[in-house]
Amino acid sequence: MNTPRLRADAAENRARIVEVARAVVASSDELKLNAIARQAGVGQGTLYRHFPTREDLLAEVYRHEVEELVEVAPVLLAEHDPVTALARWFDRVADYARVKRGVFAAVEVGVWQDLSAHSLGPIGDAMTALLEAGKATGAIRPDVDARDVILLIGYLTRLDEEEWDTRARHLLGVVLDGLRSRE
Amino acid sequence: MNTPRLRADAAENRARIVEVARAVVASSDELKLNAIARQAGVGQGTLYRHFPTREDLLAEVYRHEVEELVEVAPVLLAEHDPVTALARWFDRVADYARVKRGVFAAVEVGVWQDLSAHSLGPIGDAMTALLEAGKATGAIRPDVDARDVILLIGYLTRLDEEEWDTRARHLLGVVLDGLRSRE
Protein backbone atom coordinates (compact mmCIF):
# COMPACT_ATOMS: atom_id res chain seq x y z
CA MET A 1 0.00 0.00 0.00
CA ASN A 2 2.57 2.50 1.06
CA THR A 3 5.22 0.71 -1.00
CA PRO A 4 4.73 1.82 -4.56
CA ARG A 5 8.06 0.18 -5.38
CA LEU A 6 10.87 1.46 -3.18
CA ARG A 7 14.36 0.25 -3.73
CA ALA A 8 15.91 -1.66 -0.84
CA ASP A 9 18.78 0.72 -0.20
CA ALA A 10 16.47 3.68 -0.50
CA ALA A 11 14.21 2.32 2.20
CA GLU A 12 17.19 1.76 4.44
CA ASN A 13 18.47 5.25 3.98
CA ARG A 14 15.07 6.72 4.55
CA ALA A 15 14.63 4.78 7.75
CA ARG A 16 18.06 5.77 8.97
CA ILE A 17 17.37 9.43 8.29
CA VAL A 18 14.15 9.34 10.28
CA GLU A 19 15.82 7.45 13.08
CA VAL A 20 18.61 10.00 13.36
CA ALA A 21 16.19 12.89 13.09
CA ARG A 22 14.04 11.48 15.86
CA ALA A 23 17.04 11.10 18.11
CA VAL A 24 18.25 14.62 17.42
CA VAL A 25 14.84 16.15 17.92
CA ALA A 26 14.28 14.22 21.12
CA SER A 27 17.43 15.60 22.68
CA SER A 28 17.32 19.18 21.49
CA ASP A 29 14.16 20.03 19.53
CA GLU A 30 16.44 21.36 16.82
CA LEU A 31 16.70 20.07 13.32
CA LYS A 32 19.62 20.99 11.12
CA LEU A 33 19.10 19.19 7.88
CA ASN A 34 22.71 18.95 6.80
CA ALA A 35 23.69 17.63 10.23
CA ILE A 36 21.03 14.94 9.98
CA ALA A 37 22.34 13.93 6.58
CA ARG A 38 25.88 13.70 7.87
CA GLN A 39 24.94 11.70 10.95
CA ALA A 40 22.81 9.38 8.90
CA GLY A 41 25.71 8.84 6.55
CA VAL A 42 23.93 10.07 3.45
CA GLY A 43 24.41 13.05 1.17
CA GLN A 44 22.30 16.17 1.29
CA GLY A 45 20.66 15.25 -1.97
CA THR A 46 19.48 11.96 -0.56
CA LEU A 47 17.87 13.60 2.41
CA TYR A 48 16.15 16.18 0.27
CA ARG A 49 14.76 13.61 -2.11
CA HIS A 50 13.18 11.66 0.68
CA PHE A 51 11.94 14.79 2.44
CA PRO A 52 11.66 17.75 0.08
CA THR A 53 10.97 20.19 2.87
CA ARG A 54 11.86 20.31 6.53
CA GLU A 55 8.17 20.00 7.30
CA ASP A 56 7.97 16.71 5.48
CA LEU A 57 10.68 15.34 7.71
CA LEU A 58 9.01 16.73 10.81
CA ALA A 59 5.75 15.17 9.76
CA GLU A 60 7.45 11.79 9.66
CA VAL A 61 9.36 12.35 12.90
CA TYR A 62 6.20 13.25 14.77
CA ARG A 63 3.92 10.81 13.04
CA HIS A 64 3.08 9.03 16.26
CA GLU A 65 2.11 12.21 18.03
CA VAL A 66 -0.03 13.30 15.14
CA GLU A 67 -1.71 9.91 15.02
CA GLU A 68 -2.51 10.23 18.67
CA LEU A 69 -4.24 13.51 17.95
CA VAL A 70 -6.18 11.90 15.16
CA GLU A 71 -7.33 9.07 17.34
CA VAL A 72 -8.35 11.10 20.32
CA ALA A 73 -10.76 13.29 18.37
CA PRO A 74 -13.63 10.76 18.16
CA VAL A 75 -13.05 9.81 21.79
CA LEU A 76 -13.47 13.41 22.88
CA LEU A 77 -16.56 13.74 20.74
CA ALA A 78 -18.07 10.70 22.42
CA GLU A 79 -17.42 12.09 25.88
CA HIS A 80 -18.26 15.76 25.50
CA ASP A 81 -20.43 18.16 23.62
CA PRO A 82 -18.79 19.32 20.40
CA VAL A 83 -17.49 22.67 21.64
CA THR A 84 -15.99 21.14 24.77
CA ALA A 85 -14.48 18.38 22.67
CA LEU A 86 -12.90 20.97 20.42
CA ALA A 87 -11.60 22.86 23.42
CA ARG A 88 -10.09 19.70 24.88
CA TRP A 89 -8.55 18.87 21.56
CA PHE A 90 -7.02 22.32 21.35
CA ASP A 91 -5.53 21.67 24.75
CA ARG A 92 -3.89 18.52 23.48
CA VAL A 93 -2.44 20.34 20.50
CA ALA A 94 -1.13 23.06 22.78
CA ASP A 95 0.47 20.50 25.08
CA TYR A 96 2.39 19.02 22.20
CA ALA A 97 3.21 22.35 20.66
CA ARG A 98 4.66 23.63 23.86
CA VAL A 99 7.06 20.79 24.47
CA LYS A 100 7.99 20.11 20.90
CA ARG A 101 7.46 23.02 18.61
CA GLY A 102 7.88 20.70 15.65
CA VAL A 103 4.67 18.85 16.36
CA PHE A 104 2.65 21.80 15.23
CA ALA A 105 4.59 21.99 12.00
CA ALA A 106 3.76 18.34 11.49
CA VAL A 107 0.09 19.04 12.09
CA GLU A 108 0.25 21.98 9.74
CA VAL A 109 1.74 20.02 6.90
CA GLY A 110 -0.81 17.30 7.52
CA VAL A 111 -3.65 19.68 6.89
CA TRP A 112 -2.01 21.58 4.09
CA GLN A 113 -0.79 18.72 1.97
CA ASP A 114 -2.87 17.68 -0.99
CA LEU A 115 -4.23 21.15 -1.42
CA SER A 116 -5.00 20.15 -4.96
CA ALA A 117 -6.51 16.82 -3.99
CA HIS A 118 -9.70 17.16 -2.00
CA SER A 119 -8.32 15.05 0.79
CA LEU A 120 -7.07 16.80 3.90
CA GLY A 121 -5.23 13.83 5.29
CA PRO A 122 -6.06 12.15 8.59
CA ILE A 123 -5.34 15.15 10.76
CA GLY A 124 -7.48 17.37 8.61
CA ASP A 125 -10.24 14.81 8.80
CA ALA A 126 -10.01 14.74 12.58
CA MET A 127 -10.31 18.49 12.78
CA THR A 128 -13.13 18.45 10.29
CA ALA A 129 -14.98 15.87 12.37
CA LEU A 130 -14.79 18.11 15.43
CA LEU A 131 -16.00 21.11 13.50
CA GLU A 132 -18.79 19.28 11.77
CA ALA A 133 -20.10 17.91 15.04
CA GLY A 134 -20.31 21.45 16.33
CA LYS A 135 -21.99 22.70 13.20
CA ALA A 136 -24.54 19.91 13.48
CA THR A 137 -25.64 21.10 16.90
CA GLY A 138 -25.46 24.70 15.81
CA ALA A 139 -22.73 25.51 18.30
CA ILE A 140 -20.04 26.11 15.69
CA ARG A 141 -20.48 28.57 12.86
CA PRO A 142 -20.95 26.80 9.56
CA ASP A 143 -18.48 28.87 7.56
CA VAL A 144 -15.19 27.62 8.96
CA ASP A 145 -13.05 24.66 7.99
CA ALA A 146 -9.94 22.83 9.14
CA ARG A 147 -7.59 25.15 7.29
CA ASP A 148 -9.15 28.14 8.96
CA VAL A 149 -8.50 26.60 12.34
CA ILE A 150 -4.89 25.81 11.50
CA LEU A 151 -4.33 29.39 10.43
CA LEU A 152 -5.87 30.78 13.57
CA ILE A 153 -4.00 28.63 16.04
CA GLY A 154 -0.76 28.97 14.15
CA TYR A 155 0.24 31.72 16.53
CA LEU A 156 1.29 28.93 18.86
CA THR A 157 4.47 28.48 16.89
CA ARG A 158 5.42 32.12 17.27
CA LEU A 159 5.00 32.26 21.01
CA ASP A 160 8.12 32.02 23.09
CA GLU A 161 8.40 30.20 26.37
CA GLU A 162 7.73 33.10 28.66
CA GLU A 163 4.69 34.44 26.86
CA TRP A 164 3.28 30.97 26.51
CA ASP A 165 1.85 30.78 29.99
CA THR A 166 -0.02 34.02 29.79
CA ARG A 167 -1.26 33.82 26.23
CA ALA A 168 -1.39 30.35 24.70
CA ARG A 169 -4.43 28.90 26.50
CA HIS A 170 -6.11 32.22 26.79
CA LEU A 171 -6.01 32.85 23.07
CA LEU A 172 -7.20 29.34 22.30
CA GLY A 173 -10.28 30.37 24.23
CA VAL A 174 -10.63 33.52 22.18
CA VAL A 175 -10.31 31.53 18.96
CA LEU A 176 -12.87 29.06 20.19
CA ASP A 177 -15.28 31.89 20.85
CA GLY A 178 -14.68 33.14 17.34
CA LEU A 179 -15.55 29.74 15.97
CA ARG A 180 -18.83 29.53 17.85
CA SER A 181 -22.10 30.60 16.36
CA ARG A 182 -23.31 33.92 17.61
CA GLU A 183 -26.73 33.34 18.98
CA MET B 1 15.51 64.08 20.27
CA ASN B 2 16.08 61.18 17.96
CA THR B 3 19.70 62.26 17.45
CA PRO B 4 21.58 61.07 20.48
CA ARG B 5 24.80 61.95 18.65
CA LEU B 6 25.01 60.28 15.26
CA ARG B 7 28.07 60.70 13.17
CA ALA B 8 27.56 62.44 9.86
CA ASP B 9 28.70 59.59 7.66
CA ALA B 10 26.68 57.16 9.71
CA ALA B 11 23.52 59.17 9.10
CA GLU B 12 24.27 59.25 5.39
CA ASN B 13 24.80 55.54 5.19
CA ARG B 14 21.69 54.85 7.16
CA ALA B 15 19.64 57.05 4.90
CA ARG B 16 21.09 55.47 1.80
CA ILE B 17 20.34 51.98 3.08
CA VAL B 18 16.72 52.87 3.73
CA GLU B 19 16.43 54.57 0.37
CA VAL B 20 17.77 51.55 -1.47
CA ALA B 21 15.64 49.20 0.59
CA ARG B 22 12.52 51.20 -0.18
CA ALA B 23 13.28 51.12 -3.88
CA VAL B 24 13.92 47.40 -3.87
CA VAL B 25 10.82 46.63 -1.85
CA ALA B 26 8.69 48.86 -4.05
CA SER B 27 9.65 46.98 -7.17
CA SER B 28 9.67 43.43 -5.90
CA ASP B 29 8.53 43.12 -2.28
CA GLU B 30 11.69 41.16 -1.66
CA LEU B 31 14.44 42.12 0.68
CA LYS B 32 17.81 40.44 0.44
CA LEU B 33 19.94 42.10 3.03
CA ASN B 34 23.31 41.49 1.46
CA ALA B 35 22.02 42.85 -1.84
CA ILE B 36 20.78 45.98 -0.13
CA ALA B 37 24.18 46.47 1.47
CA ARG B 38 25.93 46.06 -1.86
CA GLN B 39 23.61 48.43 -3.72
CA ALA B 40 23.89 50.97 -0.96
CA GLY B 41 27.65 50.75 -1.18
CA VAL B 42 28.16 49.69 2.42
CA GLY B 43 29.43 46.53 4.04
CA GLN B 44 27.21 43.92 5.61
CA GLY B 45 28.39 44.91 9.04
CA THR B 46 27.24 48.46 8.51
CA LEU B 47 23.79 47.39 7.49
CA TYR B 48 23.45 45.07 10.44
CA ARG B 49 24.56 47.69 12.92
CA HIS B 50 21.95 50.12 11.72
CA PHE B 51 19.26 47.46 11.50
CA PRO B 52 20.02 44.46 13.70
CA THR B 53 17.19 42.42 12.26
CA ARG B 54 15.38 42.37 8.97
CA GLU B 55 12.28 43.48 10.83
CA ASP B 56 13.98 46.61 12.03
CA LEU B 57 14.74 47.55 8.45
CA LEU B 58 11.20 46.75 7.36
CA ALA B 59 9.86 48.87 10.17
CA GLU B 60 11.83 51.81 8.84
CA VAL B 61 10.94 51.12 5.21
CA TYR B 62 7.25 51.02 5.98
CA ARG B 63 7.24 53.74 8.58
CA HIS B 64 4.87 55.90 6.57
CA GLU B 65 2.37 53.13 6.14
CA VAL B 66 2.49 52.28 9.80
CA GLU B 67 2.05 55.91 10.74
CA GLU B 68 -1.00 56.05 8.55
CA LEU B 69 -2.45 53.14 10.47
CA VAL B 70 -1.69 54.88 13.71
CA GLU B 71 -3.40 58.05 12.62
CA VAL B 72 -6.50 56.50 11.19
CA ALA B 73 -7.41 54.70 14.41
CA PRO B 74 -8.84 57.73 16.25
CA VAL B 75 -10.61 58.82 13.09
CA LEU B 76 -12.36 55.49 12.81
CA LEU B 77 -13.27 55.61 16.47
CA ALA B 78 -14.86 59.01 15.96
CA GLU B 79 -16.93 57.80 13.05
CA HIS B 80 -18.03 54.38 14.17
CA ASP B 81 -18.87 52.33 17.18
CA PRO B 82 -15.80 50.59 18.61
CA VAL B 83 -16.35 47.17 17.09
CA THR B 84 -17.00 48.59 13.64
CA ALA B 85 -13.97 50.82 14.03
CA LEU B 86 -11.86 47.80 14.87
CA ALA B 87 -13.27 45.92 11.92
CA ARG B 88 -12.49 48.81 9.58
CA TRP B 89 -9.03 49.06 11.01
CA PHE B 90 -8.47 45.37 10.41
CA ASP B 91 -9.49 45.98 6.84
CA ARG B 92 -6.81 48.61 6.48
CA VAL B 93 -4.20 46.31 7.90
CA ALA B 94 -5.29 43.56 5.54
CA ASP B 95 -5.12 45.92 2.58
CA TYR B 96 -1.53 46.73 3.34
CA ALA B 97 -0.60 43.21 4.23
CA ARG B 98 -1.91 41.90 0.96
CA VAL B 99 0.01 44.22 -1.29
CA LYS B 100 3.16 44.44 0.74
CA ARG B 101 3.70 41.53 3.02
CA GLY B 102 6.41 43.47 4.80
CA VAL B 103 3.98 45.98 6.25
CA PHE B 104 2.67 43.42 8.63
CA ALA B 105 6.17 42.59 9.80
CA ALA B 106 6.63 46.29 10.45
CA VAL B 107 3.43 46.41 12.46
CA GLU B 108 4.48 43.33 14.34
CA VAL B 109 7.84 44.72 15.33
CA GLY B 110 6.13 47.94 16.33
CA VAL B 111 3.97 46.16 18.86
CA TRP B 112 6.62 43.76 20.04
CA GLN B 113 9.48 46.12 20.60
CA ASP B 114 10.19 47.30 24.12
CA LEU B 115 8.72 44.18 25.60
CA SER B 116 10.71 45.00 28.68
CA ALA B 117 9.64 48.63 28.73
CA HIS B 118 5.96 49.10 29.32
CA SER B 119 5.54 51.11 26.18
CA LEU B 120 4.05 49.40 23.15
CA GLY B 121 5.08 52.03 20.65
CA PRO B 122 2.65 54.11 18.60
CA ILE B 123 1.14 51.20 16.72
CA GLY B 124 0.54 49.30 19.91
CA ASP B 125 -1.07 52.36 21.38
CA ALA B 126 -3.37 52.68 18.40
CA MET B 127 -4.47 49.10 18.73
CA THR B 128 -4.90 49.52 22.43
CA ALA B 129 -7.08 52.57 21.89
CA LEU B 130 -9.40 50.59 19.64
CA LEU B 131 -9.61 47.74 22.11
CA GLU B 132 -10.15 49.99 25.11
CA ALA B 133 -12.95 51.82 23.40
CA GLY B 134 -14.66 48.51 22.84
CA LYS B 135 -14.10 47.41 26.38
CA ALA B 136 -15.58 50.66 27.63
CA THR B 137 -18.86 49.98 25.87
CA GLY B 138 -18.72 46.33 26.85
CA ALA B 139 -18.54 45.20 23.26
CA ILE B 140 -15.00 43.86 23.49
CA ARG B 141 -13.96 41.33 26.10
CA PRO B 142 -11.79 42.89 28.77
CA ASP B 143 -9.11 40.23 28.80
CA VAL B 144 -7.38 40.89 25.49
CA ASP B 145 -4.59 43.25 24.60
CA ALA B 146 -2.69 44.50 21.57
CA ARG B 147 -0.24 41.63 21.59
CA ASP B 148 -3.08 39.15 21.57
CA VAL B 149 -4.51 40.79 18.50
CA ILE B 150 -1.17 40.76 16.71
CA LEU B 151 -0.78 37.08 17.43
CA LEU B 152 -4.25 36.28 16.18
CA ILE B 153 -4.07 38.18 12.93
CA GLY B 154 -0.52 37.04 12.26
CA TYR B 155 -1.91 34.33 10.02
CA LEU B 156 -2.12 37.04 7.35
CA THR B 157 1.59 36.67 6.73
CA ARG B 158 1.29 32.96 6.09
CA LEU B 159 -1.49 33.20 3.57
CA ASP B 160 -0.53 32.96 -0.06
CA GLU B 161 -2.10 34.93 -2.86
CA GLU B 162 -4.67 32.38 -3.91
CA GLU B 163 -5.98 31.58 -0.46
CA TRP B 164 -6.08 35.23 0.45
CA ASP B 165 -9.36 35.96 -1.25
CA THR B 166 -11.24 33.16 0.39
CA ARG B 167 -9.77 33.34 3.86
CA ALA B 168 -8.16 36.63 4.84
CA ARG B 169 -11.27 38.79 5.37
CA HIS B 170 -13.36 35.93 6.49
CA LEU B 171 -10.97 35.00 9.27
CA LEU B 172 -10.63 38.60 10.36
CA GLY B 173 -14.35 38.38 11.01
CA VAL B 174 -13.89 35.22 13.02
CA VAL B 175 -11.17 36.85 15.07
CA LEU B 176 -13.32 39.88 15.64
CA ASP B 177 -16.09 37.66 16.95
CA GLY B 178 -13.63 36.04 19.28
CA LEU B 179 -12.66 39.43 20.63
CA ARG B 180 -16.22 40.43 21.35
CA SER B 181 -17.83 39.95 24.68
CA ARG B 182 -20.20 37.03 24.80
CA GLU B 183 -23.43 38.41 26.04
Add this chain to the structure above:
DNA sequence: GATTATTGTGGACACGTGTCCGTTTATATA
Protein backbone atom coordinates in the same frame (compact mmCIF):
# COMPACT_ATOMS: atom_id res chain seq x y z
C1' DG C 1 25.18 -14.77 -14.88
C1' DA C 2 25.27 -10.80 -18.22
C1' DT C 3 22.89 -6.76 -19.88
C1' DT C 4 20.31 -2.75 -19.38
C1' DA C 5 16.98 0.61 -17.97
C1' DT C 6 15.84 2.88 -14.00
C1' DT C 7 16.12 4.44 -9.52
C1' DG C 8 18.83 6.36 -6.05
C1' DT C 9 23.16 8.55 -4.37
C1' DG C 10 26.26 12.10 -2.52
C1' DG C 11 28.79 15.95 -2.40
C1' DA C 12 30.00 20.16 -4.72
C1' DC C 13 27.90 24.41 -5.40
C1' DA C 14 25.32 28.78 -5.19
C1' DC C 15 22.93 31.57 -2.14
C1' DG C 16 21.33 34.27 1.96
C1' DT C 17 22.01 35.23 6.90
C1' DG C 18 24.36 37.04 10.59
C1' DT C 19 28.90 37.75 13.27
C1' DC C 20 33.40 39.28 14.18
C1' DC C 21 37.21 42.20 14.25
C1' DG C 22 41.21 44.81 12.23
C1' DT C 23 41.10 49.21 9.90
C1' DT C 24 39.38 53.71 8.76
C1' DT C 25 37.27 58.16 9.60
C1' DA C 26 34.92 61.82 11.99
C1' DT C 27 34.90 64.83 15.64
C1' DA C 28 36.40 66.90 19.99
C1' DT C 29 40.36 68.98 22.11
C1' DA C 30 44.36 71.70 22.24
Add this chain to the structure above:
DNA sequence: TATATAAACGGACACGTGTCCACAATAATC
Protein backbone atom coordinates in the same frame (compact mmCIF):
# COMPACT_ATOMS: atom_id res chain seq x y z
C1' DT D 1 46.36 72.43 12.03
C1' DA D 2 47.83 68.30 14.76
C1' DT D 3 46.40 64.70 17.79
C1' DA D 4 43.68 61.44 20.28
C1' DT D 5 39.74 58.60 20.83
C1' DA D 6 35.57 56.89 20.15
C1' DA D 7 32.40 55.78 16.52
C1' DA D 8 31.63 53.60 12.37
C1' DC D 9 33.05 50.77 8.59
C1' DG D 10 33.32 46.73 5.53
C1' DG D 11 34.40 42.48 4.04
C1' DA D 12 35.93 37.92 5.26
C1' DC D 13 34.01 34.12 7.50
C1' DA D 14 31.16 30.44 9.40
C1' DC D 15 26.85 28.45 8.96
C1' DG D 16 22.42 26.47 7.20
C1' DT D 17 19.45 25.78 3.15
C1' DG D 18 18.33 23.84 -1.02
C1' DT D 19 19.67 22.43 -6.01
C1' DC D 20 21.96 19.97 -9.50
C1' DC D 21 23.92 16.27 -11.91
C1' DA D 22 27.69 12.88 -12.99
C1' DC D 23 27.99 8.52 -11.07
C1' DA D 24 26.67 4.10 -8.72
C1' DA D 25 23.66 0.51 -7.25
C1' DT D 26 19.53 -2.16 -7.99
C1' DA D 27 16.24 -5.05 -10.01
C1' DA D 28 14.08 -6.63 -14.20
C1' DT D 29 14.93 -9.14 -18.55
C1' DC D 30 17.07 -12.27 -21.24
